[in-house]
């Protein structure tokens with residue numbers, strides 16, 4: 153795993169990414185600008201560091217840039233370009249989104265807004281003995297019109313059947329397992345970026361808002377909710393950072409699950425601290441909260457991943473130590 | 478020595494000496510048996526040099542990073558060779574005594590402690606001073622050549638096995654709070670020290686109520702400055718939450734692995750079982766990754782502080798979740814059975830309930846995170 157980028161350079165890149173994301177908030181709108189800033193080169197030079205930087209920025213700005221396509225394409229070993237999109241698994245799942253059934257391929261998954269611009273889609277197909285990467289003409293994939301809970305987000309359901317001979321097998325260097333791990337670790341950073349934003353909003357509100365003649369931040373019930381959020385965020389962050397040094401897929405799944413749990417709990421606590429204003433469409437909070445719901449479901453959620461992780465341990469009869477001092 | 482080489486050599490040595498180091502008793506053993514075996518393991522480690530790395534030469538150590546101490550305890554706990562609780566006292570008390578006691582006192586008293594020849598204890602809590610440690614009232618008054626200590630302590634763990642006690646006493650005016658506290662290193666066999674062990678709810682005598690009746694403590698046993706005991710106590714906390722936690726984390730990992738193996742053998746592949754295991758594991762891993770960062774900050778010479786409250790909350794949650802999962806999944810073993818295996822699960826389950834109490838309660842930790850890390854201002 154390459155570790156080529158200095159912290160200062162990463163910070164500089166992060167600033168550039170955040171500015172580009174803030175300028176073009178609509179789904180997929182910032183993609184080209186991010187490629188122009190060197191996103192593809194960054195992924196190529198230092199994939200995990202690079203995606204951590206970009207996805208933290210996604211979480212912080214709540215941008216709907218479609219960078220997950222590139223992270224998964226890169227880990228699959230297919231071309232990374234603004235013209236290529238990827239079909240993702242169905243909500244709460246991390247299995248390949250397509251199944252071969254005789255002469256047809258049944259696709260049940262999610263796609264990002266990248267699809268609208270893309271000419272090719274990378275599609276992992278479950279063959280019975282593992283997933284293989286294929287390429288398919290993007291024009292064959294139609295998404296449902298439903299907008300869902302968070303109209304600003306990039307992801308839509310995709311449910312189609314296409315002829316098996318429409319797929320071109322890709323000679324790739326990556327595996328589906330590596331693609332899932334790369335997605336898990338990137339999405340963990342996005343969830344944590346969002347969780348930190350929600351916590352900061354709630355903290356500031358608690359300090360500014362006065363009731364009973366004092367700041368609501370002085371009430372222990374409020375303080376403990378915010379403290380609880382910070383602890384979950386920091387715990388998940390350490391695991392997500394651990395993924396930068398260790399490409400173990402189990403560690404990445406743990407990071408995604410923990411980050412989802414931290415972000416969902418922070419959303420609940422932040423909403424309670426914000427109270428009435430946090431329930432309005434006027435306050436920005438609801439955008440981050442809804443995005444958290446969406447991102448949590450991608451490649452397995454805080455509620456489905458523990459089952460998968462538990463089953464993995466049961467099939468190995470023991471628990472690996474994962475990280476060493 | 479680099480950590481990877483150290484670990485390899487340690488593992489080889491442990492493999493070669495497994496029989497010698499394995500507890501002679503079955504199950505958890507009695508406290509007497511546990512403590513005797515703990516001393517035996519510590520001595521063997523010390524004599525083979527592994528127990529001397531990570532300690533400064535001034536106390537007869539062989540120097541090197543504190544990571545080496547973390548690794549020794551980790552390997553011992555993963556193999557279940559000694560109970561981690563008595564060992565905790567070394568990692569909690571020795572670093573601070575080395576930092577704050579007179580050098581000649583540290584040089585003569587610390588080596589037998591880290592060799593396992595001696596046990597030390599920590600006399601902080603009092604009947605009326607638990608979470609509010611700054612309100613202690615056990616007094617020390619100046620006399621010729623030393624101090625006279627009178628008062629009461631409670632929950633002093635392992636005092637019945639201990640030769641020495643790191644004691645916090647009031648030297649200032651009664652209302653002087655943290656400003657008027659001093660730390661002393663007291664010999665437990667001094668005239669005037671008496672104690673009565675208290676039975677815990679898991680059926681052991683882990684701690685005791687202790688009376689100090691005009692106990693003389695010589696000047697050279699002052700730790701830090703007169704009225705500087707609060708600083709000493711605050712120095713102890715981060716040690717309590719670094720190396721010690723790494724050791725306990727290893728014990729929790731072993732017990733979690735035991736649970737996975739038992740569940741795998743039972744054939745229960747329900748989602749409920751998988752989810753409970755997955756969640757317990759993820760809490761353990763969150764703690765472990767966080768604690769690894771903390772160990773490296775300590776080894777890098779950074780001053781650890783209030784941020785270790787996060788480590789404390791994470792390990793406490795992981796421990797509670799692990800044994801709740803065991804209780805749920807093992808189907809009545811904790812409640813009804815008496816075989817050795819059941820007794821271990823029951824003991825561990827019950828002892829996990831102490832985790833959010835000792836070393837600063839769960840609520841106190843959240844207060845610290847809110848005040849010091851989130852900067853939320855004073856509480857109302």
Ligand SMILES: Cc1cc2nc3c(=O)[nH]c(=O)nc-3n(C[C@H](O)[C@H](O)[C@H](O)COP(=O)(O)OP(=O)(O)OC[C@H]3O[C@@H](n4cnc5c(N)ncnc54)[C@H](O)[C@@H]3O)c2cc1C
Pocket residue numbers: 598599600601602606607608609631632633634635683684831834835836837838839840841844
């Ligand atoms: C197994 C075990 C071993 C121990 N070993 C030792 C030892 O070796 N040496 C030693 O000195 N002590 C030891 N202790 C004592 C331990 O440090 C104290 O129990 C602990 O500090 C809490 O004090 P307390 O029990 O008096 O509870 P209290 O302080 O009376 O607390 C009661 C409840 O009130 C809550 N509370 C108190 N203040 C606040 C606040 N400001 N905000 C919110 N909630 C609050 C607490 O969280 C708790 O829930 C041990 C305890 C246990 C269980």
